[in-house]
Amino acid sequence: MLPHTDTITDDQMAGKQSASAFVFLLFFLSVGISISVHAQKTWCVAKPSSSLATLLKNINFACSQVDCGCLQQGGACATPANVFNHASVAMNLYYQSKGRNTWNCEFENSGLVTVSDPSYGGCPYV
Numbered sequence: 245m246l247p248h249t250d251t252i253t254d255d256q257m258a259g260k261q262s263a264s265a266f267v268f269l270l271f272f273l274s275v276g277i278s279i280s281v282h283a284q285k286t287w288c289v290a291k292p293s294s295s296l297a298t299l300l301k302n303i304n305f306a307c308s309q310v311d312c313g314c315l316q317q318g319g320a321c322a323t324p325a326n327v328f329n330h331a332s333v334a335m336n337l338y339y340q341s342k343g344r345n346t347w348n349c350e351f352e353n354s355g356l357v358t359v360s361d362p363s364y365g366g367c368p369y370v
Contacts, residue, residue, distance in 0.1 A: 288339035288349035289332040291356045298354045299331035306334035321367035
């Protein structure tokens with residue numbers, strides 16, 4: 245005589261598959277949320293070794309794509325009024341608006357992604 249074996253019905257199998265799919269989906273959602281949190285804490289600034297010509301080019305490009313009103317006289321980031329700071333602000337505005345992807349901070353190898361908030365005085369880097 246053969247031993248008695250429990251049989252699994254189609255409904256039970258479907259329930260187990262649904263539970264497995266739910267756990268799998270939950271895992272990937274939690275990983276995605278974790279990655280998004282890290283991506284929100286990065287900024288793009290100009291490399292100190294960048295040439296004046298490159299920084300001016302970066303300002304012109306970034307400000308043609310995003311609103312750089314904060315760099316205008318009286319704006320929150322107008323001072324200090326030097327090309328390096330203005331380029332960093334403009335480059336970061338562009339980087340943030342494009343989704344904080346590393347390739348949006350390339351600027352012909354003159355951009356640097358940082359995890360330290362570069363905000364200063366009344367100039368918040370968003």
